[in-house]
Every structure is written in structure tokens, then in C-alpha cells.
Amino acid sequence: MKQITARVYRFDPETDSEAHFEEFNVAVNDGARILHVLHAIHDSVDATLAFRYCCGSGQCGSCAVRLNGEPVLACMEEAQDNITIEPLNLPVKKDLVVDLAPFLETIASLKPVDTLKMPTKSDIDMIKPLRSCIECLCCVSVCPAMEVTKFVGPTAMRQEMRLSLDPRDHGNRIADAVKEGLFTCTSCQACWKVCPKDIEIPSKAIEKLRALANKCGFTLPKHQEVAALVKETGRSVTRIEPTFLELVNTDIVEPSGTVKATVGFFVGCMYNMRLPKTALDAIEVLKRNGIRVIIPKEQICCGSPLIRTGQLDFLDTLRKRNIDAFRFQKIDAVMTICAGCGSTLKNDYRTPFAVLDINEILTKFGIESPAHLPFRATYHDPCHLLRGQDIREQPRQLIREVVDLVEMPSVCCGSGGGVKSGIPEEAAALGKRRGEEIRKCGADLVITSCPFCEFHIAGHTDKPVKNIATVLLEGYREKDRKTGKPVVP
Numbered sequence: 478m479k480q481i482t483a484r485v486y487r488f489d490p491e492t493d494s495e496a497h498f499e500e501f502n503v504a505v506n507d508g509a510r511i512l513h514v515l516h517a518i519h520d521s522v523d524a525t526l527a528f529r530y531c532c533g534s535g536q537c538g539s540c541a542v543r544l545n546g547e548p549v550l551a552c553m554e555e556a557q558d559n560i561t562i563e564p565l566n567l568p569v570k571k572d573l574v575v576d577l578a579p580f581l582e583t584i585a586s587l588k589p590v591d592t593l594k595m596p597t598k599s600d601i602d603m604i605k606p607l608r609s610c611i612e613c614l615c616c617v618s619v620c621p622a623m624e625v626t627k628f629v630g631p632t633a634m635r636q637e638m639r640l641s642l643d644p645r646d647h648g649n650r651i652a653d654a655v656k657e658g659l660f661t662c663t664s665c666q667a668c669w670k671v672c673p674k675d676i677e678i679p680s681k682a683i684e685k686l687r688a689l690a691n692k693c694g695f696t697l698p699k700h701q702e703v704a705a706l707v708k709e710t711g712r713s714v715t716r717i718e719p720t721f722l723e724l725v726n727t728d729i730v731e732p733s734g735t736v737k738a739t740v741g742f743f744v745g746c747m748y749n750m751r752l753p754k755t756a757l758d759a760i761e762v763l764k765r766n767g768i769r770v771i772i773p774k775e776q777i778c779c780g781s782p783l784i785r786t787g788q789l790d791f792l793d794t795l796r797k798r799n800i801d802a803f804r805f806q807k808i809d810a811v812m813t814i815c816a817g818c819g820s821t822l823k824n825d826y827r828t829p830f831a832v833l834d835i836n837e838i839l840t841k842f843g844i845e846s847p848a849h850l851p852f853r854a855t856y857h858d859p860c861h862l863l864r865g866q867d868i869r870e871q872p873r874q875l876i877r878e879v880v881d882l883v884e885m886p887s888v889c890c891g892s893g894g895g896v897k898s899g900i901p902e903e904a905a906a907l908g909k910r911r912g913e914e915i916r917k918c919g920a921d922l923v924i925t926s927c928p929f930c931e932f933h934i935a936g937h938t939d940k941p942v943k944n945i946a947t948v949l950l951e952g953y954r955e956k957d958r959k960t961g962k963p964v965v966p
């Protein structure tokens with residue numbers, strides 16, 4: 478047996494004007510789950526505690542709660558000491574019981590066709606990854622788009638895609654999905670990461686529905702403009718100043734001192750065309766830390782803006798051109814500095830070379846300590862770095878080398894999935910929330926590692942927003958100033 482202390486969210490609409498937490502200490506068996514803790518509280522301390530469960534084995538989805546802020550199935554999650562248990566972030570009926578009905582009602586049902594048509598093996602294989610939903614609504618409880626706009630949500634989208642693949646259904650699934658907010662999804666991937674059944678809703682449902690919507694002429698005009706630009710210029714944004722590839726003016730940048738590794742630099746449209754100075758800062762940091770950088774000029778857009786918006790007809794051309802630009806280089810890995818490019822190269826390409834984000838490169842090979850700058854900074858996790866590439870600790874490790882770090886919740890800023898260009902009012906609403914979190918955490922500097930986040934957040938906070946590479950370089954300049962060395966330009 479072991480003792481568990483749990484802070485539990487309490488709210489009874491009949492007696493409470495607002496919610497509060499109560500602390501319980503109960504004895505449970507070793508290996509007990511959160512559901513066992515709730516039973517122990519209910520049976521031995523407070524029989525009024527309301528919580529929901531049925532199967533006790535991860536099959537019915539009814540026991541979902543938040544454990545230390547993260548949605549989980551109470552019956553599957555092992556209980557640790559000193560935990561906080563809250564309801565999902567949905568309307569609360571009592572204590573840990575939330576109102577599921579309004580969301581479950583939006584999940585479409587099969588509309589049977591008149592003739593008998595059975596799914597083929599290939600239909601079944603395509604349907605399979607979308608079929609195992611247990612309607613726990615963990616995904617719905619974390620969806621940022623649903624909080625600021627009319628969007629039916631991730632599992633309803635999953636069901637539309639699942640039905641669109643089923644020959645027994647005659648509903649107009651694509652038109653329905655568009656009406657229900659298909660283009661409001663920011664591709665943040667939060668729904669996938671909390672799903673206990675590991676259903677990849679963004680890539681297996683939303684992007685697929687967007688690709689089908691494209692064939693039916695539903696693609697948003699702004700997204701069509703981006704696709705036309707990529708086809709015409711190879712880049713997803715227009716040129717407004719000399720690009721990084723023009724400014725850098727060489728194919729190879731040698732580091733000062735011993736060479737620890739050689740990387741091929743995949744710069745991406747935003748850092749090439751709109752934020753070339755940040756890419757140049759990254760080169761200085763890499764040079765100082767023994768990383769040789771090869772910069773093939775033939776590289777073009779990775780295709781992320783097309784994949785996320787379902788415009789796939791030009792994608793193979795982009796993939797081939799980018800792979801050819803790097804495949805014969807003598808490099809240890811291709812390095813990305815844009816979270817979106819990195820996630821695309823890692824997850825949407827089959828590359829004959831390793832792909833690593835700059836934060837992985839710098840922490841893997843180690844960096845010289847910069848001077849500690851007198852800032853209290855917060856870090857915004859780019860969705861395509863945190864969830865798209867599972868990179869959480871490396872940027873924090875680098876940031877702590879140069880400034881003090883204060884945390885804020887990791888949520889989407891609203892700039893991804895084509896939302897900033899296609900539905901700017903939604904992007905602005907999410908950006909505003911991000912600005913509010915920055916204000917609340919008391920930071921005087923915001924650091925991130927994605928050009929889209931950097932641009933978007935800068936429009937919603939009065940604090941400076943900088944890339945990690947730029948802040949590291951500022952730390953090196955300060956160090957050189959203090960030690961009397963020539964300062965890095």
C-alpha cells in the first residue's frame with residue numbers, strides 16, 4: 478500500500494458560487510491508477526465527490542480528467558503522490574464530471590446508402606486509424622480553435638473523414654466538414670498528443686479532408702494565392718529585401734576552431750525572405766560552436782503551406798528538388814531552423830539524410846557558454862517543434878545558458894495551418910491570448926524558435942520577441958565586450 482495526496486477540483490452548482498480545491502490523503506495499492514484514488518476518496522473520505530467511469534480498462538472514455546494539467550484516462554494513469562486532479566477543460570456539471578452531450582451530438586452518424594455496398598480491404602485499411610475513438614473528448618478539451626471560433630472540433634472532423642472513406646455512407650462529408658470549420662484548425666497537433674488512442678487527427682483527418690476539399694473547389698482564396706506563388710517562384714512568401722541565400726554569398730561557412738560536425742542548412746521561406754538577419758545570426762552561433770555549414774542554393778519551399786492546406790499537386794516537385802539539393806553533400810545532417818520546415822522534412826518527406834533542428838544540433842554538440850544577460854525571458858513552444866518534433870528540453874537548455882527563464886502554458890499562438898492567411902480574425906484572437914499569457918508570466922523578453930510564431934506573437938505583445946540564435950549571439954557579443962575580445966559582428 479502507499480499514501481497519495483491529491484488536490485481535487487470541487488464544484489457543486491447547487492451550493493458553490495465558484496470552484497475550489499480540496500486536499501485528500503488516501504491509502505491505495507501499489508500500482509493504483511487515478512481512478513482508484515478517486516474511489517478511495519469517495520469510499521473512505523467524501524461520498525459526495527462526483528466522477529465518471531464505466532469500463533475501468535481504457536475502453537469507454539468516460540473517466541477522462543486532467544492530471545497535473547494534462548488530459549488523461551483516470552483508469553489508465555498510474556497515481557503518483559502530490560497530484561492535482563481537475564475536470565477536462567469543458568463545461569463542468571459537478572466536480573470532475575463535464576457536460577459531454579453538446580460535443581457528442583456534433584459527431585456525425587452514418588447515412589446508409591440504399592444498395593448493399595461493403596468496404597473493400599483497402600477502404601478498411603484507410604478507415605482503421607480513424608475508427609478507434611472512445612469519445613473521451615480529451616482532444617476537444619485542448620483544441621485552441623474551438624475556444625475562439627465556430628469549429629466543431631477534432632473528433633467530429635475525424636468522424637467526417639472516417640465516413641467519407643466508407644462506401645456505405647451517402648452523406649456529403651467534405652461540404653459538411655467545410656461548413657463545420659475545416660479551415661479553422663491551426664495544425665497545432667494538441668488533439669493528437671492527448672488522444673489515448675493515438676489517433677493522428679491533424680494528418681489523417683484534417684489534412685486529408687482539406688485535400689479532398691481542394692478537389693471539390695473549397696480551398697480558401699488566400700491559400701490558393703500561396704500555392705500559386707510557390708509554383709511560380711519556389712517560395713511561399715514574396716521577396717521584400719535581399720534574401721539570406723543572396724546575403725550569405727557562399728556555399729560553405731567554416732567554423733572557427735575544431736570542426737565538430739557538418740550540416741546542410743535548410744533555411745526555409747520565412748528566414749530566407751523575411752527574417753534573413755535571424756538566419757545570419759544562426760550562422761554566427763554555429764561558426765562559434767564548431768559547426769561547418771553547407772548552404773545549397775537550389776533549395777526551395779519545403780511544401781508545408783501546401784500540405785497543411787490540402788494542395789498537394791505540386792508537392793512531389795518540391796520534395797524532389799529539396800532532396801536533390803542535399804543528398805550528395807558531405808554532411809552529418811540537414812539542419813532546419815524553422816519549426817514548420819523541420820516538422821515537414823521529418824514527417825512528410827522520406828529523406829536519404831538525417832534531419833535535425835538547430836536546437837538539437839547545438840545541444841548535441843555542445844555550446845560555449847555565452848555571457849548571462851539581465852533578462853527574464855519566457856519561451857513560446859512552437860507547435861511544430863514541441864508536438865511536430867518532440868523538442869521541448871533542448872531550447873530551454875540553451876535559453877537558460879543566456880537568460881533567466883520563466884514558463885508560461887504551452888499553447889498555440891494561432892499562426893499555423895494556414896489560419897493566419899486564411900482566417901486572420903481567428904489568428905488574431907489566439908495571438909491576443911498569447912499576449913495575455915506573456916503579460917501574466919511577467920517576462921520582459923519572449924524567445925521562440927519559429928519564424929511564423931515570432932512574427933505573429935510580435936503583433937500581440939509589447940515585449941521584444943527574438944529567436945534563440947539571436948539571443949545566444951547577443952550573449953556572445955556581451956562576453957566578448959567584457960573580455961575585451963573583438964566583438965562578433
Ligand code: SF4
Nearest residue numbers: 620662663665666668
Ligand atoms: S490540430 Fe489543434 S486546432 Fe487542429 S483540431 Fe487538433 S487541437 Fe484543434
Ligand code: SF4
Nearest residue numbers: 610611613614616672
Ligand atoms: S479522437 Fe482520441 S482524444 Fe478525441 S475523443 Fe476520440 S479517443 Fe478521445
Ligand code: FES
Nearest residue numbers: 533535537538552
Ligand atoms: S473507465 Fe472506461 S476508459 Fe476509463
